[in-house]
Each structure stands twice: as structure tokens, then as C-alpha cells.
Amino acid sequence: GENVEQHPSTLSVQEGDSAVIKCTYSDSASNYFPWYKQELGKRPQLIIDIRSNVGEKKDQRIAVTLNKTAKHFSLHITETQPEDSAVYFCAAGGSQGNLIFGKGTKLSVKP
Amino acid sequence: DVKVTQSSRYLVKRTGEKVFLECVQDMDHENMFWYRQDPGLGLRLIYFSYDVKMKEKGDIPEGYSVSREKKERFSLILESASTNQTSMYLCASSLGYSGANVLTFGAGSRLTVL
Numbered sequence: 001g002e003n004v005e006q007h008p009s010t011l012s013v014q015e016g017d018s019a020v021i022k023c024t025y026s027d028s029a030s031n032y033f034p035w036y037k038q039e040l041g042k043r044p045q046l047i048i049d050i051r052s053n054v055g056e057k058k059d060q061r062i063a064v065t066l067n068k069t070a071k072h073f074s075l076h077i078t079e080t081q082p083e084d085s086a087v088y089f090c091a092a093g094g095s096q097g098n099l100i101f102g103k104g105t106k107l108s109v110k111p
Numbered sequence: 112d113v114k115v116t117q118s119s120r121y122l123v124k125r126t127g128e129k130v131f132l133e134c135v136q137d138m139d140h141e142n143m144f145w146y147r148q149d150p151g152l153g154l155r156l157i158y159f160s161y162d163v164k165m166k167e168k169g170d171i172p173e174g175y176s177v178s179r180e181k182k183e184r185f186s187l188i189l190e191s192a193s194t195n196q197t198s199m200y201l202c203a204s205s206l207g208y209s210g211a212n213v214l215t216f217g218a219g220s221r222l223t224v225l
Contacts, residue, residue, distance in 0.1 A: 001170065006153075009151070030211075031211070032211035032212065034213065034214075036214075043201065043216040043217065043218050043219060044154070044201070044214075044216050045216075046213050046214070049213065089153060089154060091154075093211025093212075094211055095211075096161070096167070096211075097141075097142045097159070097161050097205065097207055097211055097212070098142075098144065098156060098159045098167070098169065098211065099144075099156075099211055099214060100156060100170070101146075101153045101154040101155075101156075102153055103151065103152060103153035104153045104154075
């Protein structure tokens with residue numbers, strides 16, 4: 001089955017700096033790669049996703065890149081703000097419809 | 112907006128008890144999922160269902176079963192609760208037919224087994 005590795009497990013940045021979180025996956029049949037943000041005490045919410053026919057996708061300060069050959073994808077957050085502090089999860093999914101998640105990255109943005 | 116509702120936010124049960132966690136979605140989604148969330152372990156898939164009466168094992172199905180008698184409802188059952196099943200349980204749903212898609216999560220059910 002699919003296995004998703006996520007790094008780092010914790011990340012601390014100064015406000016205004018960039019943050020990068022990286023994930024690798026094992027199943028070459030996976031074709032959908034979302035990123036979820038979970039604030040303390042709340043449910044995970046989708047922030048951006050990418051499908052395997054696209055190499056990069058941006059939404060304001062957030063971008064995701066995908067390298068299918070190397071089976072890795074990354075989340076980039078620019079100009080970080082304190083409200084970006086949360087746990088971020090990557091995931092990979094395929095034709096069956098299920099999503100397998102990484103273990104999460106706790107991002108702390110210091111003012 | 113899609114709404115995924117988990118009937119119990121907090122439960123406390125005793126070892127050996129049978130536990131039912133209920134989840135209902137209101138947007139006619141084909142796929143429904145149960146995940147378990149533990150600190151440092153992320154979200155681990157227990158079971159998922161892509162149609163009524165259909166179920167597939169996830170990564171950690173041992174000690175759990177599921178029921179999907181109606182499209183909108185997906186239940187997680189712990190036949191005999193154990194202390195290592197103390198956790199946050201998250202239900203989610205998504206559109207089907209086209210493979211993996213955006214998940215919408217419920218608020219979670221925090222289960223404590225004493």
C-alpha cells in the first residue's frame with residue numbers, strides 16, 4: 001500500500017520568512033496530492049491540492065510543487081504570518097479514492 | 112457547504128465495552144472514511160467505504176469494524192474497547208467516481224477508554 005513520509009516534524013520560522021514542508025510517497029499510481037491545515041482543536045481543512053498532470057500550483061502565499069519521477073511533493077508558504085501557525089498534513093491518493101496522510105508538521109511562526 | 116457530523120464529541124468508555132461512533136454527511140458523497148489521529152502519528156486510515164454496504168480496510172483495521180447501510184451514514188464499531196483505542200477519531204467524506212478527491216472532515220470524536 002501507499003506510504004507517505006513527511007519532513008520536518010516541527011518547523012519554527014520568523015514572521016515574514018518562508019516555510020517549506022516536504023513529502024515523499026511510495027505508490028507510483030497515486031495521482032492526487034492535497035495539503036491540509038489543522039489549527040489547534042479544529043478539524044483539518046484543505047488548503048491546496050495538486051494532481052499528477054500538473055507540476056506546480058499557487059494560491060496567493062501558498063504553492064505546491066510535484067516531482068512525479070522522484071515521487072515527492074512540497075508545500076511552500078511565503079511571507080509567513082502568525083496565523084499560519086498550525087499542523088500541516090500532506091497526503092497521497094489514487095484510483096481507489098482513499099487518502100494516506102503523512103505524520104504532520106507543526107509550524108510555528110514567531111512574531 | 113458539505114457538512115460532516117459526528118454524533119459524539121467526547122466519549123468515556125470502559126475496557127470491554129462496545130462502542131459505536133456515528134457519522135452523517137449531507138452532500139450525497141459516495142466515499143466515507145474513518146481516521147484515527149494520535150500525536151506524532153498523523154492521521155491513520157482505519158476503514159473506508161466507496162458505496163453502500165461496501166467497505167475496504169485501511170492501514171489499521173484491527174479491533175474495528177464499520178457499517179454503511181445508507182449512503183449518508185458511516186459507523187465505526189469497537190466490538191470490545193481497549194485502552195490503546197483511546198484516541199481522536201475523525202470521519203470524512205468525498206465525492207467518488209473519479210478516484211481520490213477533497214476530503215471534508217467532521218469535528219472529531221475524542222474517545223477515552225478506561
